[in-house]
Amino acid sequence: MFQDGFPIYLRDDVTTAVGMIPQKTYNNVTIDVSEDTIQYFQDNAVIRFPYRIYYIDSSDEVIDNLSPRQKMILHCIYSRSCDGFVRQMHIYSLLQMDYEDWAIPYIVKICDEYVVEILEMTYDILKEQDTVRIKRFCLENIVPFCKSYNRMISYWNEYYRYRYNNFHKYIGRKLFRDCFGYSKSMERRE
Known part of the structure; x- marks a missing residue:
């Protein structure tokens, strides 16, 4: 398994x-x-x-x-x-750790979930790193990655919209855009 x-x-x-x-x-x-x-x-x-x-x-x-x-x-x-x-x-x-590429799917997946503290911690660490390997992985998995982005948005909408009322400043959006390379044009490539 x-x-x-x-x-x-x-x-x-x-x-x-x-x-x-x-x-x-x-x-x-x-x-x-x-x-x-x-x-x-x-x-x-x-x-x-x-x-x-x-x-x-x-x-x-x-x-x-x-x-x-x-x-x-x-x-x-x-x-x-x-x-x-x-x-x-x-x-x-x-x-x-100096994580290997095969660990990247686990890093990306955990960030589409509902625990905002995980998003904040991940962003704080990754914003200081070169995330080109993560961005390449996300681009190679554009369909599940865009679903993850949308899932992150739905959790923001359900649980965090009132605490973080401006989605453009929400940590999940910053993480997906800055560290994972999300852009609206990815949705059109699905």
Whole structure:
């Protein structure tokens, strides 16, 4: 289930990282991963990963025993957690690393969700970086990327419109435009 979210050459590292995930779920729910998946195209391959995972978070001691690449994989996986605080902590850790291109789909996907604090944190980190690799990924995945942009707008409209009444100044819009390369012309290329 997690192997499809990473390039084939990472198979052993993915297996090791996944082996560190506790097999216990939040509130003992009976599902461990959602049936819904996220799908992108990267490096001439389809990558697919669960929309949500329900496993409890791994301890810091477990993560410390992994290689940098395995840590990156685990951070990607936990960016899909059902717990917003866990998602934020792991995407923060991922963004602090010299992340590889295969981590980009996880970074982009988390930014179309409803936790504005994740958008603010991601923007604060990425605005200081060269995001040309992220922009290239978004351009290669124009249809799902534009859907993500529209989804981000719908969450702004539903939850944040009154706090951030000017959409042009909303952090989600700034993140998608400044760091991910969104432009209105992308919608016409779908």
